[in-house]
Amino acid sequence: MKDNIEEFLIEKGLLITALSSIVIILLIIIFIFTEGLPSIESVGFFKFIFGSTWDPSSGEYGVLPMIVGSLGITGLALLFSVPLSLLCAIFMAEIAPKTVRKILKPVIETLAGIPSVVYGFFGLIVLVPIMRVQFGGTGFSMLTASIILTVMILPTIISVSEDALRSIPHEYKEASLAVGATHWQTIKNVIFPAAIPGIITAIILGMGRAIGETLAVIMVAGNVAQFPNSILDPVRALTSNIAIEMGYATGIHYSALFGTAIVLFIIIMILLVVANYFHYKKKVTIGGGYL
Amino acid sequence: MNRIISPKKAQKIMKSVFWASGIITVIILLIIIGYILFKGLPVVNLEFLLADPIDSGKSGGIAPMIVSTIIVTVIAVLVAAPLGVGAAVFIEEYTKENIIVKLIRFGSETLASIPSIVFGLFGLAFFVVFLGMGWSLFSGGLVLAFMALPTILQVSEVSISAVPKSYAEGSLALGGSKWQTVYRVILPAAIPGITTGIILGMARAMSEAAAILFVVGSALAMPLSIFDPGRPLPLHLYVLATEGISLDNAYGTAAVLVLLVLIITVVTNTVVERYSKKMMGR
Numbered sequence: 001m002k003d004n005i006e007e008f009l010i011e012k013g014l015l016i017t018a019l020s021s022i023v024i025i026l027l028i029i030i031f032i033f034t035e036g037l038p039s040i041e042s043v044g045f046f047k048f049i050f051g052s053t054w055d056p057s058s059g060e061y062g063v064l065p066m067i068v069g070s071l072g073i074t075g076l077a078l079l080f081s082v083p084l085s086l087l088c089a090i091f092m093a094e095i096a097p098k099t100v101r102k103i104l105k106p107v108i109e110t111l112a113g114i115p116s117v118v119y120g121f122f123g124l125i126v127l128v129p130i131m132r133v134q135f136g137g138t139g140f141s142m143l144t145a146s147i148i149l150t151v152m153i154l155p156t157i158i159s160v161s162e163d164a165l166r167s168i169p170h171e172y173k174e175a176s177l178a179v180g181a182t183h184w185q186t187i188k189n190v191i192f193p194a195a196i197p198g199i200i201t202a203i204i205l206g207m208g209r210a211i212g213e214t215l216a217v218i219m220v221a222g223n224v225a226q227f228p229n230s231i232l233d234p235v236r237a238l239t240s241n242i243a244i245e246m247g248y249a250t251g252i253h254y255s256a257l258f259g260t261a262i263v264l265f266i267i268i269m270i271l272l273v274v275a276n277y278f279h280y281k282k283k284v285t286i287g288g289g290y291l
Numbered sequence: 292m293n294r295i296i297s298p299k300k301a302q303k304i305m306k307s308v309f310w311a312s313g314i315i316t317v318i319i320l321l322i323i324i325g326y327i328l329f330k331g332l333p334v335v336n337l338e339f340l341l342a343d344p345i346d347s348g349k350s351g352g353i354a355p356m357i358v359s360t361i362i363v364t365v366i367a368v369l370v371a372a373p374l375g376v377g378a379a380v381f382i383e384e385y386t387k388e389n390i391i392v393k394l395i396r397f398g399s400e401t402l403a404s405i406p407s408i409v410f411g412l413f414g415l416a417f418f419v420v421f422l423g424m425g426w427s428l429f430s431g432g433l434v435l436a437f438m439a440l441p442t443i444l445q446v447s448e449v450s451i452s453a454v455p456k457s458y459a460e461g462s463l464a465l466g467g468s469k470w471q472t473v474y475r476v477i478l479p480a481a482i483p484g485i486t487t488g489i490i491l492g493m494a495r496a497m498s499e500a501a502a503i504l505f506v507v508g509s510a511l512a513m514p515l516s517i518f519d520p521g522r523p524l525p526l527h528l529y530v531l532a533t534e535g536i537s538l539d540n541a542y543g544t545a546a547v548l549v550l551l552v553l554i555i556t557v558v559t560n561t562v563v564e565r566y567s568k569k570m571m572g573r
Contacts, residue, residue, distance in 0.1 A: 003468060010470045011385055017377030018391075021398035021444065024437050031416040032409065087312035095309045104313055106560050107320050113552040114323065115498030117525045118545050121532045122323050151319055158316070182302040205404075212406030214501040215529050239408045239501070246412070246505055258416070261409045268404050276400075 032265060036258030048259060054225040056245065061256040063263055065227050069142070069235035070267075073217065074210040076146035076231060077153060082203055084150075085157035089202075092158070093165035094187055112155035120216030123148040128220055135232050140222030143231045148216055153206035160205055164198020165191060197278040204275040208268055214239035238264045324549055331546025334539050340547075344511055348527065349537045353544055355513040359428060359521030360497060362514060363507065366432025367439050367496035372489050374436075375443030379485075383451040384459075384473055403441035407502040410434050414506040426508025426520045434502050439492030446491060450484020451477060483566045487559050494555050498548065500525035524548055 040048045043061045051062015092101050127147060132139030168191050176186040192199075214237075222234020223244060236244075242257050242264075249257055296304070342352030378399075382392050414434035424430045454477050462472040478485070500523070508520025509530065522530070524544055531541040 007468055007470055011381075014377050014381035014385055017374045018381040018395050020374045020378065021402055021440060022394055024440070025398045025401050027417060028405065028409070028413045028437075031413050031421070035412075035416050084312055084315065087309055088316050091309040091313040095306060096313060100313065104317065106556055107317050109560070110324070110552060110556050111316075111320050113494055113498070113556055115500070115525045115528075115548050115552070117498075117500045117529045117532075118327065118548055119323070121528060121541060121545050122327065124532055125538075126326060151323070154316065154319070182298045184302040184305040185298055187305075208404045212404070212408075214406065214408040215504075219529075219533060239406055242408050242412060243501060243504060246415070258412055261412050264406055264409060268406065269401070272401060272404055 029265075032258055032261050035255055036260075036262045037255075039252050039255035039259045040262070042252060043256070043259075048256075049263065052227065054241070056249070056253040056256070059252075061252075061259070063238065063241070063260055065225050066236050066238045066241045066260065067263065068227055069221070070211055070237040070239070070264075072142050072228065072231070072235060073145045073149060073221065073237060074207055076143065077149035077210045078203065078207060080146065080150040081153050081157060081206060085154050085202075085206075086161060086199065088154075089158045089161040089165055089199075090187060090192070093162050094183070094191065108155045108158055111151070112159070116152065116213055116216040117219075119148055119152055120219035123216065123220040137232060138222060138234065140220060140234050141232045142221065142228050142235045145217045145221035145235070145237075146231075148220055149210045149213060152213060152216065153209050156209050157202045157206040160202035161195065161199045164195040164202065167198065168194045200278045201275050204271050204278075208271050208275075211237075211264070211267060211271075212239060213237075214243050218243055238267075324553075327542070327545045327549050331542035331544075331549070334543030335546050335550075339540075339543055343513060344540075347511060347536060348531050348540055350540070353524065353527060353540070353547065355511065356522055356524045356527040356544070357547075359507070359514055360523040360525075362428045362517055362521065363432040363435055363503065363523050364493055364497045366429060366517065367435035368489060368493050370433060370436035371439040371443050371492055371496075375440050375488065375492065376447050376485055378444050379447035379451055380473055380478070382448055384469070384477065399441040399444050402437065403445070407438065407499055408504070410438055410502040411504050411506060414502065419506055425518075426506065426510075427518045428507055428514055428521045429517045431503040431507035431521075431523070432496075432517070434506050435496035435499060438499060438502055439496045442495055443485075443488045443492040446488025447481070447485045450481040450488070453484065454480045483563050486566075487563050490555060490559050490563075494552065497523075497551065498525055500529050504529075 039061060043051070048061055048063060049067075050064050051060065052064050053060040053062050054065060092104055096104065123144060127144055128139040130139075131141065131144045135141075135143075172190050172194060173186055176190040177183070181189070217237050218240045221237060221240065223236045223240055224234040225236045225241065228235045238260050241260050245253070246257055339352045340357065341354050343354055345351030378395065382395060386392060411434070414430060418424045418430035418433055419426060458476050458480055459472050462476040467475065503523065503526060507522065507526065509522045509526060510520035511522060514521040524547060528541055528544040528548065531537055531544060
């Protein structure tokens with residue numbers, strides 16, 4: 001009898017720990033939204049999202065320049081990072097000898113583990129001066145930020161897409177090689193297409209990391225809250241907007257920064273839903289492959 | 292017939308391209324780590340590690356920042372590890388795939404993808420203001436716990452599900468209760484994976500700055516209790532670099548952070564792997 005009660009209590013205790021993620025996420029949503037919604041209401045939803053001026057001193061709260069900044073930096077980073085990381089993932093999954101793979105794995109883990117502030121610091125000290133000499137201006141720009149982010153999202157995209165490439169059933173590859181295709185033809189026409197859902201998930205995860213990155217971007221992007229005319233102009237990301245102004249914001253300005261967080265949160269949720277959709281499909285196709 | 296490059300030649304070219312991509316990735320890492328260590332290691336000595344900062348970090352050392360980092364990381368792990376491992380045990384051993392499990396998974400996935408600065412805002416609104424805990428290492432540690440939770444949960448879940456079902460069946464057949472089976476059989480077998488998860492969560496907590504920017508108070512003095520404000524290493528590096536306080540000390544702080552990451556990677560790759568071979572017979 002005593003044992004039964006003990007088992008019962010342990011099970012309920014574990015249930016409570018399991019529910020903690022849900023409780024935490026709800027708390028975050030509740031607090032971000034209660035603090036942020038008043039500003040969006042008073043500015044007006046459309047003016048807040050599509051307003052092109054962010055000037056708290058004159059009461060203008062439009063986050064569109066920051067949305068453009070975030071998406072611009074992220075888009076460029078993906079443009080640089082996706083080709084390199086997919087090549088590297090294929091290299092690790094298909095080509096590299098075991099010993100080389102044993103070197104690459106910890107290299108990628110280390111790249112993933114380096115604190116983002118260290119990336120930002122490296123960007124500030126090394127990359128910004130190089131960009132200044134190469135392209136003129138201050139060196140702080142959308143391009144500079146996207147180069148730093150390129151490196152930061154490499155490990156995410158590489159490790160997830162390598163997993164996806166490895167989970168392709170062996171029969172696929174063997175069948176292709178058996179009919180006389182070269183290894184590259186097999187990769188290009190069989191393995192890669194079969195891994196596409198997983199690769200898309202990998203890219204979306206990388207995109208999420210890029211959009212969410214804050215301090216590394218602040219340190220190299222220039223942070224001007226205006227639409228950039230070129231990729232060499234300074235830009236401000238949504239994340240940076242919060243981090244830069246939170247220290248001194250009060251009243252509606254304070255609330256508008258939580259409003260910025262709401263916009264970020266919604267963008268991330270959209271990415272998550274898209275990623276889940278592909279993840280789901282991936283499981284089905286691979287299961288189908290085995291049957 | 293309009294093929295310009297023969298399949299054989301394409302194979303050869305692509306093979307070099309793949310090799311090049313792998314080499315480029317290694318070179319990128321070497322450049323970043325090499326540069327930081329080359330510039331930073333000369334600054335790092337025992338005095339730098341053990342002295343207080345002087346003149347807001349212009350000179351002196353980083354002792355209070357190391358202590359702050361240790362405090363927030365320990366709080367984060369102490370809170371997140373039981374929650375994450377408990378949740379993983381519940382999902383894998385106590386329930387079937389149902390709506391609650393789906394919700395938990397969605398919750399932890401969302402938690403894993405929320406930008407750190409949003410965690411920071413939440414920490415400010417919830418711990419600092421709403422709960423009245425003020426700017427303190429304790430508030431910061433709790434925010435970091437929430438960030439580390441999904442990592443620990445997901446890795447633990449994978450390693451618990453990798454324990455062969457026959458282990459649990461053997462224990463249950465011998466008359467072990469559910470909890471005895473989990474505690475004596477499944478958890479010991481899954482410990483290497485769970486440890487990896489906890490180390491990864493710890494690393495995430497240790498290297499985070501944005502999430503605690505408005506939560507820990509950024510004080511320079513040595514924290515005397517967990518309820519004091521403090522300034523962990525990543526935040527110190529951010530302040531030193533952006534406010535142009537001292538380049539040398541920024542290099543030194545960055546080098547210490549990079550060394551910590553290297554140590555963690557080596558530990559997870561050697562110690563944990565060796566132990567996992569022993570426990571799982573792999």
